[in-house]
Amino acid sequence: MKTTKSNTFTILPNTKIFIQQGDPVFLGSPYAKIKAFLEEQYSYKLLLNIQKKSQVIDEDREENAIYFILSDKVCSGEGYQLCITPKTIKIIASTHVGQYYGVATLIDLIMNQGLRLNEKVLDDEPYFKHRGVMLDITRGRIPKLSYLKEVIDVLSHYKVNQLQMYMEHTFQFSFMSEASMGKDGLSSMEFMELDAYCYERHIELIPCIATFGHLYELLKSHSFKHLCEYENFNDEHFSWMNRQMRHTIDCMNPESLELVRQMIKEITPCFRSKYLNICGDETYDMGKGRNKERFTEIGGARLYVDFLNQILDTVIEHDKIPMYWGDVILQYPEYINEIRTDAIPLHWWYEATVKEADFAVFERTHRPYYSCPATAGWNHFMNDYKRAYSNIDKMIEYGVKYNAAGILVTDWGDFGQINHLSTSLPLLKYGAKKAWNPSAKPADRLFDKSYVEMLEDIGNERVVTWEHLMKWFYGRYHNDFMLGDITNEFQGLKESLLLESYDRLEVLEERVSGIAPFYNGSISDDLVEVFCDIQGMKWMIEFVRVIKEERTDAKLATTIENWFMDYEDLWRKRYRESELYRIREVIIKLCSFLRTNI
Template identity: 35%
Template sequence: MRLLPMPKEMILKEGSFTILPNTEIVLDASCNSTDLQAALELKKEIVDGLKIDINVNKSLKKENNSIYLRKAKGNSECYKLTVYKEGIEIEAADEAGLFYGIQTLRQIIRNHGVCIPALVINDEPYFAFRGFYHDVTRGKVPTLETLKELADRAAFYKLNQIQLYVEHTFAFKNLTEVWMGADPLTAEEIILFDEYCKQRHIELVPSLSTFGHLYMALRNKSFRHLCELEIEDKPYSWYDRMAHHTLDVSNPESIDFVKNMLEEFIPLFSSDKFNICCDETFDLGEGKNKALADKVGKGQLYVNFLNKVIDIVKAQDKKVMFWGDIILHHPELFDQIPKDVICLNWNYAADPVEINVEIMAKSGLQQYVCPGVGGWNMIMNSFESAFPNIKTMVNHGKKHKAVGVLNTDWGDYGHINLFGNSMPGMIYGAALSWNPDYDEEFSKVDESISLLEYGDKTESLVGILREISRQQTVNHGEIVWWKDNKFLGFPEISEEKKKEYFTTDNEKVIKAHDRALELSEELIKVSREVSSLRTIDIEEFYVSARGVALLNALSLIIRKYDFGREGSALIYSPKEMASLLEKWIADYSKVWRERNKESELYRIRDFYMDICDYLKTL
């Protein structure tokens, strides 16, 4: 049986129960309106998947030929699911447990249809906090409907936290010049999404950049005086926005700027937590505060400002989270950080080291381990690095008693990676967050996700996506580095550094191009087996496969004409390449708009149109 997460204990029995048109979903009399909503979700699964329109009822006692839902004593979020010849019973200690038992039953139905095998499942989560972190700030702002879809998917796999990464993509009342042109999330959208999440037992934890990564604010004339480095008028650059723009910690206006944002943002969320970020403060002590950093140390500068932000948030009675990358370089300063904050300990390598998780565990601070779904800078997520990363980070968290897992989905360099491509990684992270002892081969995990998430009875869809990801001999991030260097002059890339770019053997690049196009056709064939609810995902997968092929072909042109490498074979002439890229961008724009606001799509379009114009001159 394919279940994600795999239950803690499952005992198969002899016999089965058949769901019939006269079967009822029966709530115990003690069940409330929240439980009723979960029962209606189960009814929808049966109606949509089995084409049987069964009724929902309430009763003082269990009845035969029913799916009986009741409350019992036990731990929060745990449940017991029993299938016997006369019916099905789900019992749980609270609404969340009953909801999770229903999600498991929904998955069993997707495995077996109307004939449910007799079994007993006793289940509870290993990690108390199981989250997904979604970037909504680096170019792509989802619609409210897309956010609701994310919550539905997360809840189905028993995640109980979602965080949305925000730098400038919230409509702050007094920061119009910062978010203008970004189609930001509004206060009403966040309030509505917060309530939608609560109904699915998901805590929407606010996340706001409050120290580094403030490019869109600090490049504006009204706020650039708050930047650690002196800001000049320069063209927009994806590379530059990732590399700089940290607040000047010595300017009292900096903390006022942060305080104003926080006091407007905090009230929108019902969560008792707040993620202040404070990661990758690359420029700290490199500009206006260099003399001070030389005197007291960059670590001390960091902790001093961090604690100011912590105090603002704690004054609103919120538990503070922050990213741990900077403080891990200064373990001697751990004792200056309040012990009631939570450190978000991230590492996205395919084989992430254990030492940082161990160091944090010894510091006395609570921590979440934070792996990633590997989509940033990529057209198709890198399954080959993301899945091992998730598995290993969760294992580190289990070993060192982390309180949670926060699986991340970033959108560096314009957020070209599409929503659907991140879902397999999100699901795998959810499975391990609930049950870290789940230890299937990745090919088997792919099959389970194909069936449960996409309704693909061939169980091949996610395996095709994994194979597409393997064809990326060049990624979008490398194209960005090349173009920003060639046309904007940064990042500066030496001739020696250029030798590291686009080095895959020509024949391998050509084979990868051809294989990506073959796989795009395989996607179309298997799409007939996929649930109609996942049509947009298929569109995203298809345009991604074509994008992988085209970037491979583009890399051959770059190294022949720009790097002057002899013997570089081409798949298309430069002008043919330009035409194909233009058609692809049109299709990409269409799928972008299916799930997202217009937001900063124009940056991706203009980026590749500039490349097309260049190709036409060759």
Template identity: 30%
Template sequence: MNLLPKVKHMEVRAGFLAKKVICPDVDGMDRRLAAALEKLPCDAAGTKLKIHVSGHGGEGYELIIGEAYIEISAESSAGAFYAIQTLRQLLREEQVPCLQIRDWPDFAYRGFYHDVTRGKIPKVETIKKLVDNMAYYKMNSLQLYVEHVFEFQETKALWKSAGYLTKAEMQEIDAYCRENFIDFVPSLSTFGHLHDLLEQEQYKHLRVFQGEERLPNFWDARMHHHTIDPLNPESFEVIKSLIDQYAPCFSSEYFNICCDETFDLKCYGEKGYDVGRLYVDFVKKIVDYVQKKGKKVMMWADIVSEHPETIAELPDDIWFLNWHYGDDAEGIREDVEKFSMSGKSQIVCPGTSSWNRFCEKTDRAEMNITQMIGNGYRCGALGVLNTNWGDWGNIGSLELGMYSMVLGAGKSWAADTEPDKAFYGMVNSLLYGAEDGVRALKAVSALQDRIKWTQVCKNYFLHRYNNGEGMEFLSGDEVQAIQREYLKISGELSGESWGNDEYRRELLLAAEGVCVMAELSAKLAGYGLERVSNTEEWLCKYREKWLEKNKASELYRIEELFLYYEQKACRAV
């Protein structure tokens, strides 16, 4: 049977469920459970389904299926909701055996973190579909990464060029999450990663680093020199204003203040300041302000890990988000163990490895997610926050990060989950509705491995603006290998139809995009290769798919790059 996450205990009994149509008893039921039951095949003549909720704590449940009845007993409404998700998956089977399932999660916090700041802002309906997926795989927390893409008054001048989410949209997402037993936690940059805010003329004086003008490579520039000055009293006033505008959109009791990668504080270190002291003093002010609003604080753990002497000064009830995105098993183990020895609460944060790409990097994601969550479980972490970043324009679709999301969901519920043949089969059935969906994903992932989006971008900025490092190109043989592999993938996928066919369509578009990248790079290098893709045709499809699911955001930047390559590029001298 295809069940994700896998269940803790299942006893299969004699006989089979006679009718896979359900007649639930909804009298007095939590309305959220009644809504969840509507996703089951229901009929007044169907199998009787009774749900008993014993309390308000815990997420465990028991599911019993007989030939003519179904019973759910749960510790809370959330537990009953997860039992319904298990039942939804069971009813997909050709025959449902009589059985008893007892199940509960290994981690209390099971979250997904999605970047909406770096170029692509999803529409509300896209986020709702993400929430549906998360609920199906028993996740219980969502965070959206926000720097400037909200209707902050301080960033009003950026709304037209970058796009933004409104208060009403955030509140709509919050309400939808609550209906699906998902806590929508606000996540806001409040110390580092404030580049676009601080690039505005009226706020430039609040940057720690004052020695650099705007670079043509906006994607790279956004990742550097983005720390607000903790010694300028105006800085905290700006941060308070951002929090005041953002916090009311959310019903969650938590608030993620981020405070990661405050690189530019080294400028003060060069002047003799204690960087750890500067950091922790400003963070304590932010923490105190958020706590006075009745919120519990989350924050990234990277800087306190660099300055362990400061962590004791921060309140014990902070949840520290300990991130590591590489595939170094020993490094991951050391990071998780080291933080566990601090005595502070940690959430382990792996990643989908989908940034800087059209398609998630499956080999690294599998290694990273399994190692981070496995070590987190061993070291007593409170939970998991699987991250989906959007560096360098967020060119990939949300669908092509979902395999890694599902792996994180499965392993955060059942920590012994591994990305093995059995897991692939369940993903093929439940996520893709295809016999070989995972194999196709891995083929496109391997194709993307052959050419780096970041290098394509750097070549563009150097050629167009004479800005950046030297160009690097694939060889003609490497480009031809990409063409051959693309044609193979395209030929196979074009002849298929999946149960969840949007994943197949996105894989086709991603594979074609990789081929376009390679061929345009060959053109810039002066190779005389015959093309098998068409830039403008692909870009038209890419734009249509983007706007179907997202706001325009910074799509124009990606279009400018590809059209420049197509129309202007010639051999660099």
């Protein structure tokens, strides 16, 4: 009988894992990662073994075994070699981080091919040394620690090595209780717990705190309102639009710098990272209030750069490397070389069309900078996938062309953070893959093909968004037209356009129901959130039809109220209470309008 030699390796229940003497074994170690995966997915309980000195030579290695080998002869840094033969699997790297990423690739192969793996040798290393993600935890919702850890596990699997969580008032500073109370922020102890969790998974948790612009809650408080550039700001009604716009600190008041110094002093010990992002973006009101005369005298660039450098100096005093958003200095490119040379600008731009010339500005400084795309999920229930793909692709392409030091994919939650983080995760994964390998093909974005394609289709239904509705809401009830009067835009929407979008959303509801039985675990929870998102998009279309026809609709009010109770349950499953109450207040008012037209 003739037998054919197999060119595959099959992982069996008795497959052994061999590590080297002295290799650390902890939850985030590469061996623990593959061991836990096989136990969870296949109930395999593989044993860890210590390699003998004689097993350094291939011929002396046991068959049907997975070997972890530290060697600087293959790949450096975070790179690795994954070698699959009919007898063994070898994961070779110069560091345990490289081995960890090799395991991530091995797991991906198993997910695609099963336990019978084709023979291959894969040499792999990252293009960008710094591959980060930024999560907004200040605009309305704050994930529970348990959910944050789930997300961190996902990010580490996709070889993300930096994580920032954007904060304004949601770090519980000891001296900022008036601004933080009732917002469910994270304590210093909780951040230290997350920092340790990230560290074990080879992610650097970087503090990211607003210190110049975007200080709405802080500067509205009685304790610190005297430090606001905009003098009458604290007397205005709350709106998500006001929170976004009027919140810049008085950069000429010595107390302002002292406050920022306190913030930096208190936050730095909670993170082992060598970096601190002080933000410094969108200082819309600088020089428009208390410092109007000074602005006229010396100009906005001088005001901005002088105060920014004082903040950066403070970060350096605490032995950290400062980062800052680069949007304001792009308005004054001739001043960029006056900013500290050891500070890292973060160049963000979130549109589908990207300005290539902006990258040249940062490259000419010959200093490290990051390119920062976004997931395009804010202000709506579902991300604009088409826009996000284009933005991520271009921002990384130009990051390569103009020698960016790193990539930071951002996820924002403007207007109350109505959007669930789960619908951004496929885009964060996509950005991570592109940061590791910028030449990755577009098809690589389809991780769970049917699921992601469905999200893309839902994202195309943006006839009415949450931002549209909030512009109408604040205009009607607060005479606030800061971002324009949308009433005429609503009246101009064709009935056929609204109804066609509604019908497509109903079909998409059926698609969610159709694929749901094939998923379990966290993605099953994600699908429930997606179903809720679609229902939210449907009632917004119906609400606009009511506005256009100037009628009441008590039945729609009941539909929205029942929907919102489901939305609250979903929110509380993964997130703290945070500012859910603000969305509830809006929903109550919208439903009252539907019943009374008042």
